[in-house]
Amino acid sequence: MLVFALLCSAALAEDPLLDALQAELDRTMRAYEREEDGPYYLGYRVLENRHVRIGSRYGQPEPLIDRTSRTLDVSARVGTRERDSTHEVRGESFFGLGMHTGGSLPLDGNAAAIQTVVWAATNKEIRDAQERWARVQTDQQVRVEEEDQSADFSDEEPVVDPQDLAMLELEAWQETLASLSTRLDKHSGIVWSRASLTADTDNHYLVTSEGTSLRHPRTWYRIALTTQARAEDGTALNLYRWTDVREAERLPDRPTLEAWADELADFTTAVVEAPAGEPYAGPLILRGRAAGVFVHEVLGHRVEGHRQKGDDEGQTFKDKIGEQLLPPEISIIDDPRLETWEGFDLNGHYAYDQEGVPAQAAVLVERGVFKGFLMSREPIEGASKSNGHGRAQRWRQPVARMANTVLSTTKPVPYDKLRAQLKAEAKAQGREYGLIIDEIAGGFTLTGRMMPNAFNVRATYAWRVFVDGRPDQLIRGVDLVGTPLVALSQVVAAGDDPGVFNGFCGAESGSVPNSAVSPSLLIRHLEVQKKEKGSSRPPLLPKPSVGGDT
């Protein structure tokens, strides 16, 4: 390790940004080393980002977005690893909690400018930490002892790893997007549509007072097709089809995308004409991508380590280690090291988390038994170390978050058989039909104690599968709702058709990219509620491209 660090330090010396960050960090720590309330930890995170988006509507180009920025995030901790300024102050306002000081850094290697921006932000962050440390100490004296007495910051090995900088590769996609957007606009019921390609090239830097010095790249491309329609009952329907990849070469080819555009346009028209769903409780199948989001919302957020610590948190799984949660053939891991799953790029891949800890696999459920939590550097009772899941967007304090959450089964059931099981289950429960949730737009969950500890998986559309053999019926306007322990206990079987949902997850540490992977799941009993709907009438006049010419 020492040899590795020495070898790398030569390469790091050639990066003026890292040099400037290190110089200001050293100067600050030296100045505070004899101060009683000086920081015991100081970290500089820099996100160097180029964001490009090209798009097209109705065959015409949208304005190009092309932004380059370098943003600084300063993290200072005052106190000790056992108890420090980041500790929860009970009863304190949620607002501002976990926020870091930031700034815009020069795009070049101007050391004077970089250090001056860093200096001003460091001063503010340390002052914030000092002020908060005083409040933490008072809180500890005034209020009752906390249930979880674990430390505030784990001790981890510093890492030195300067990887190659990422470069953005742009392809001539505008013409393809124009063609796709024309196809999307072909039906009169589609009031708005877009084809777009977004690309981000990130270089993540981290320099800390513990000796960590990192530079690691990330590239991300998303091609997305969007349609919007409005049903006669006022429901606004937004349908998407997208894929995320790490290299432009892995984007789908034009014929594939054209087929997607045609399918989406046709399907938008079908969904807008479909009847609205009704409240339902009974058996259903979540197809792969929807099942992934179900796992993310029901289990994933509740096994984020820091949630086992807060007195306001529901702590659903805190004391469930060793308990059977799911059928014995099912396991769930979260592994940021995975780059792909069955040919699909995974959005949650990274080499190091935002606290500089190498990515590791976290086993959450093994053979149906709950095994452990996702961990950042905030220890909890029974878990004193990070497993590389400390994540945050810029200017936020990292907390444990999901990356690539993967549900797998040792007894995959062919999909046709799973569907037959659904009909049988519906019949056994005396239902007219079972439901298949095919596509979802996302979801959310509440994990605290003040509100119902519940989840909502937002279905785009669903199918009624009748037990008497009638053809399946498309419905819209339903969401999947429930509570975690009951929902997990109702999982009956998993299919042989793993699907990948790539997206971005929002929580207290901001928006972070992640993936959810799962085969279809048959669930014995779950509830579906009506989705909220708008009240605007569809446009009064036909759109100009469909007979509107004067």
Next chain:
Amino acid sequence: MIALLALGVAQADPLVDALADELERSMGELELGESGAPYFVGYDLMDITYTDMDAVLGSVVQRSLVPKRKLGVSVRVGSALLDSANFQMTWRAQDGHRSRNTVLGDDGLSLRHTAWFETDAAYKDAIENLSRRVAARARSATGGEEAPCFGPGPVQTSTSEAVSPVPFGDLEPIAVPLSAVFLDYPEIEWSRVYTGAENGRRILVDSLGTRVIKPEVEVNVKVVARVRALDGSHATDQVSWSVSDLKTLPPLEEMVAETTRMAERLKAWKMSEIADEDYVGPVIFEGEAAVELTRKVIVPALVGTPPPEKPPSGSRTFLLPGNNNGTTMRVKRRLMPAGFHVRDDPGADPTLPSSFRFDDEGEAAKKLDLVVDGVIRTHYTSRTPSKEVTVSNGHGRGNPGKLKRGAPSITTVEVDRGLSSKKLHRLAIAQAAAYELDHYLVVRRLEDSAAAGASRLLIQVGGEKAGPLAQPIVAVKVFADGHEEAFRGYGFVGVDNRSLRDLVAGGSRSTTRTVRYAGSGTTGSTPVTLTAPDLLFSEMELTAGGDGGEKPPALPSPLASMQ
């Protein structure tokens, strides 16, 4: 004949044609139940390329070049006497003005698609808003405003070429050296140079027959810096240049020199004594402080577009914040003492970005004598007029998709007998005697409160709203023998348009600045050029004391050890 020719040229543009076609369809076919068809539909297409580049301490920190096409839609239902516009909006209810970014290219059908979608939504909004207004007036004891709702002038047609965008390469040689000035000033805690250009064209098409294509040109350079004194007080200062063409910026050496003067000024502010007692007595606003006073106090009193009509008190309607009441004064009221005049001439200097032939509603811009001998004679008026000026005088300004409000273009405050600096000094000393003072106060610069917020949005596009005067950055006590003592920490108390009656005299020297003006804050900001003489007030009240901010950084700036 000329108008017809211009109309023909304008209609040759595929985008104008597309908007006109969709407008005709909307006016002819849009009708929902008994609510009636719109009586006015207007399209405002801003077709502009935004080029931005910011620099800090000799390095670029941000750059973007964004071609943008934004379509604003205005739909009015009802009649010119009672319509849907300018009634207070709520979180859910809009007033018939909408906007949306639209696609590039010359394909008219695509533009029509956006126009169709937004017109439909704006029409439905307008119907709801008129209904709310009618219901509110029925509840009101007075029955609402007597002013007409819509007052267009003669229909205009005109065309002009778009202006080409400014490339990054032209901004960097300005932004970088100006920002590098602060490398020599470790006392300055924060600095940033904002450069930006907005070049293109604006297309105005409406159901009255307006067909105007006008150029959009603006180049802004703004240097902002902040310093903190030992007692925690801080001051933010700025210098800025706003021109219509990069070539008309001053030579770089001159800009660097002015930036250096600002840095020195902030350094001096940090070291100056803090005022320890409140002040009541004569005050002279000199140079840029007089321009700032004009922007904050004089101009808002002359805006004719009334603030949005509100439901009567007692209504449970939850209103949107930001629509303030404004401070417009009625025509024939005295604003200033006799001998003072305020004029506006949009065509006074066509090279300025504040100059225009047609306003943002396509009305012909008119020269205005706003204040004559201290008395208000007219207002800056848009098509949403005041009770007394019922027809637009071509001063409607604002962003696409917003109700256009009356605003200045090139406004000059004049005084009949401007005094020399010496005479102004003698008069101020004489005025001070009445307050048993051996000195008077001169304010030379005010803090730019938008810049103090240090937000790019506020600094670059937010402009300055009407409101209280910011703290003076340069305030000196001037004694009878002419010597000066600089102080910091003063703040104005209760300066508004009533304070203008305490004007005693104006100087023979005038200062001109092109700045941004945001009016009531609901329409976006626009460039305006203001000229004002030094202004002596017989009495003004200022409180003393710092702002109680955070103490200076614990460590010296890294620049201190790099020099």
